[in-house]
Amino acid sequence: MIKQLSVFLENRPGRLANLLDVLERHNIKVLAMGIAEAGNYGIVRLIVDRKGEALEVLRGANMAVNETNVIAISLNDLSSAVRTLGKANINIDYAYTMDCQRVILKVNNEAEAIKALSGAGIRALDV
């Protein structure tokens, strides 16, 4: 299981740049990113290399940010993983890719999901 940062942002030009600037200033690398938007605002989901520090600097910059557990799997395992989770009645809330090789999955029950995946021979990856 890995940790994702979820940041509330207004849906306006420059807000995402501001978020990434803050991370860059502290030499924090973004490994994966997904955006969900609803009109005037959205949530930016990030996997970063130094999560603890990222959390601190983003809060210091007055951003509404929190952590969420997500699962990373290999892109090669995608279809069998999705099938396995479906059979185990586990829902995928959202997903996005990471570096063309991995997929980040947010499910409604991480522990059950990891158990089901490993039962099917699919390994949850580290960052």
Added chain:
Amino acid sequence: MCTYKLSRSELVELQNKRLRWLVKYVFERSPFYRRRFIENGIDPESIRTKEDLRRMPFTTKADLRDNYPLGLVSSDLSQIVRFHASSGTTGNPTVVAYTKQDVESWAELNARCLEIAGVTPKDVVQVSYGYGLFTGGLGLHYGAERLGAKVIPASTGNTKRQLKLMKDLGTTVICCTPSYGLFLAESARDEGLDPKRDLKLRVGVFGAEPWSENTRRRLEEQFVESAHDIYGMSELNGPGVAMECVMKDGLHVWEDHYIVEIIDPNTGEVLEPGEKGEMAVTTIMKEGMPLLRYRTRDITILDDEPCECGLNHARIKRILGRTDDMLKIRGICVFPSQVEEILMKTEGVSPHYQLIVDREGVMDRLMVRVEVSEDFKTDRLTDLVNLQQKLEEELKDTLSIHAVVELVEPKKLPRSEGKAQRIIDMRKI
């Protein structure tokens, strides 16, 4: 406390006596009021009681502006020892003038206000209202000094220094606007202080803008032990016209100095206790610039039942809105306080908001911009959409018109150190 603990009938008798003095005084000394009496065919001798007062026309802010700067001064100018002025955002500022006796009375009334909120000479009172032409700072300063407390004349601004003074001098009473109180609490937390643990604030005296019961809850959870509403305006001396006692169930009006009437803002008709309307005030002790039936533009309800605290001075409900703050949107009256009440009780948003009204074609639109609180925990868009919808539904239920809620990032809305600028009406531009 005994000096102002009169029975109800003694109070009314005193009011009528002082009213008779006032009417004679302004008729003899004020060209403005003398003309008013003559033009309306009113014999000043015939105004003997509060009920007779109803025959007098109202005095309005426009009268003050039209007679700028000193046309409503009744006393001899040589007797004036002080001027204050309110901001002139819509034309000339309003100048008010005080005699030595007026400054004395004003200090006495503010001392009473502090006393009935539980402030004692042992307290350290930090006055974080603006000092200067604005009456808030000096009014409470004089009151606290009169009470014999230790005063820190911090004035507004420099929030870091405010917090440092509170901590280092052991401030036990803070006087400021409620929005600045919340901002101070927020800033204290940013500095790593827990105001409830690291500061010793017992009593908060919050005024100069309308606030809600939910704001009280927040202020008492996050900042002070007990939050009290104070009411006043420069035309009526300044702060100290009315104050919440320890019961916190309405603000006692100092009726030995002021006669309060609640009127229908449209017809001018006097309403019964319990009915909501605009407050009109007659100053029965002021010498410098006394006012008869001054329309405050503040909306409230009068309650003349005795209070459990033992005082017989009638109470007004906390100010429900202002006739000129009131937004008319598609013919419906909207008060910012109604919006505030809803935001305050909703988890996930901060108490900072802005109301923006504009017009699309012939339709007025209301937008409520509100900050997502920093500790709002979600990675799911649906939670935000639900929050937005819930707020829109509650606003619709309360205001009877649709308002669009726009969620903005934490600390993005402007903070103010005086009165909060919460309304942007773009229809006028």
